[in-house]
Amino acid sequence: MTAPSSLSGLILQLMAAWRAMAIASACGLLAGSLYLSIATRWYSATAVLGPKTGGIVTPRLTGLSNVGGLASILGGVAPDDLRRADIYWRSNRFAASFLRNEELVKDLLPERWDEEAGTWRPDRGISARLGRLFGLVGADARPTLDDIREALDEKFVIDIKEQSFREISFLTERPQRSIRLLQWTIEETNRAFREDQLREISETLAFLDTRTTEEEQPRTLEALASFVEFLEQQQLRLEATPVFMFDIIQPPTPLSRPARPDPLLVLVAAALLPPTAVGVAVVLFPGVVGRTHLKLRRPSGEPS
Secondary structure (H helix, E strand, O other): OOOOOOHHHHHHHHHHOHHHHHHHHHHHHHHHHHHHHHOOOEEEEEEEEEEOOOOOOOOOOOOOOOOOOOHHHHOOOOOOOOHHHHHHHOOHHHHHHHOOOHHHHHHHOHHHEEOOOOEEOOOOOHHHHHHHHOOOOOOOOOOOHHHHHHHHHHHEEEEEEOOOEEEEEEEEOOHHHHHHHHHHHHHHHHHHHHHHHHHHHHHHHHHHHHHOOOOOOHHHHHHHHHHHHHHHHHHHHHHHOOOOOEEEEEEEEEOOOOOEOOHHHHHHHHHHHHHHHHHHHHHHOHHHHHHHHHHHHOOOOOOO
C-alpha cells in the first residue's frame, strides 16, 4: 500500500492504527503516573519587593557645583532601586554569605547533609568524583562557594515585575525551607545595603572634610553645611534602627501545592506524546500500517 495522496487517505491510515495509538496513550499515562509517584516534589515560597516609599529625600544641592568630584560620589548616597539587588543576588558576595550560616546551607543543599551521621556528604557529580580521583579536589565534603552558586542558580528565581518590583522565590523539597531561605535573603540583602550605604556616607563625609576650605564661597559653604547635616542624620538613623532599604509588598508565602512537577502537565504530556509518535510513524512508514489494515479487513477464509 502506498502513502496516501489526500487528507482522506491519511485519516484512513490513522484510523487503522487507533488500537496502537490507544495502547501507546495508556502506556504513557501509566509511565506518567509512575513518574509522579517517585519524582521529587519541589515546593515554592514567594515574596514581592518594591522600591522604598517615604524614604530618604536628598536635599537640593544648589551651590555645590564648584566642589570638584562631589557629583561622582553622590549616587551612592541616594537610595538604590532594586536593580542593585539583582546584581547583588547573583554575586559571589551573596553566595558567600550563606557559608556563614550552616543551617541555611542545610536548607539550600539538604541532599548533601547526612542527618544521622551529622556530616556532609561529598558531591556526587561526575566532575567532583574525577577531581577526587586525581587529587584535584580535597576530601573535605563541606559545600564550597561554587556549590552554593550552583544551587542558587537552580533554586533561586528572580522575576522582574514592571521594572520597579521583584518577585523572588526559592524551590526546595519542603515549604518551610523555602520560607526560611526567603526570610533570610530579605534580611541579608537589607543588611548588606545598609552596610554599603553607611560606608558610602562615611566616605562622602571624609571627602567633603578634605576638599572644602574657608576660601569657598559663602553660598557653597552654606550648602555644604546643609548637606553634611543631612548625611550625619541619615548615618545616625541607619545605625540606630534596622531601616529597610525597600518595601516588602508580599512577605514570604508558600504555594499550597508543589511547584514541580506539575501533575496536570505531566499527565497530559504522557497521554498525548506517545500516540502522537505513533501517528507520525503511520505517516512516515505507511507500508507497515497499510499491511496491518489489509489483514484486519480481509475475510477470515481468504488466503493471505
